[in-house]
Amino acid sequence: MKQYYQDFIIRNWEERDDRTQAAEVIHSVLSEYGLGWEPSGADRDVLQIEEYYLATGGEFWVIEHQNKIVGTGAYYPIERGEKAVEIRKMYLLPNVRGLGLGKYLLQELETAIASRGYEQIWIETASVLKEAVKLYENNGYIPTTGVETQRCDRIYVKHLLPRI
Template identity: 80%
Template sequence: MTYHYYRDFLIRDWQQRDRIPAAEVIRSVLLEYGLGWEPNGADQDVLQVEAYYLATRGEFWIIEHQNQIVGTGAYYPIKRGEKAVEIRKMYLSPSVRGLGLGKYLLQQLEEAIVSRGFLSIWIETASVLAQAVKLYESNGYIPTTGVETTRCDRVYVKSLMANSN
């Protein structure tokens, strides 16, 4: 089981009861930035966490504050090079942004990914998510090509080779 604390936030493994509240957090953040919620496309994984994450050696985490879901973060293996994963669904509600939670979440995801032996991390995002773009670029993610999600116009990669023993 994954449990991390950041200030008074709990980061924990997804549970079935989280399906709709987690989807609602993601849907509302997308709407805030003028991006569409795609339950039959790019967001299908949120509604089918068992198949997309749990069955593939991935993880889907929930961020709670005072028993309310305020964010999500996840990753799963992808076929882009050897031992690659994609970080997905990293969303925080507006009320909890600017506290360092996003950076902490990214670091915890990276630690989990390294501990499972993966060698590279990919992230797709949209330019309108300026805070996310800044976070990734300031944490060693390199812009590259090959965006696979229509709503996204940026893709980043970070090699973990130098970090491995």
């Protein structure tokens, strides 16, 4: 998968150099908002992308700008709900926010998820990530209950129309 948005490249994660750069983006954004990096907990999946995403039927994408990773977005199947996935690790560095990239990334993730026959998308986030909360709420995600990640205090679900 390789797509373009303005002068950004959105592509599949590759083992060669992406693991460290993707982890640095996520760590940086978490720190910016006063949230902890948890390499042995909530962020273990970023260090083990093959196991958590690729081996389970999920996808992990990176956003590249001028040969540097500036964002991430991913999903994998989950047991919660019916034919469900969880969108995870959707982070953008501050210098690339406000360009519509987050909304575009969310829509592309949703399109990929729907094309694989999934019917529900779950997202956990933290209230302090105000831009993310606004993005999800403005794009049809409904607040619900059952947060499973310690640093998150909000959970959303979106129901996709079954394919006919």
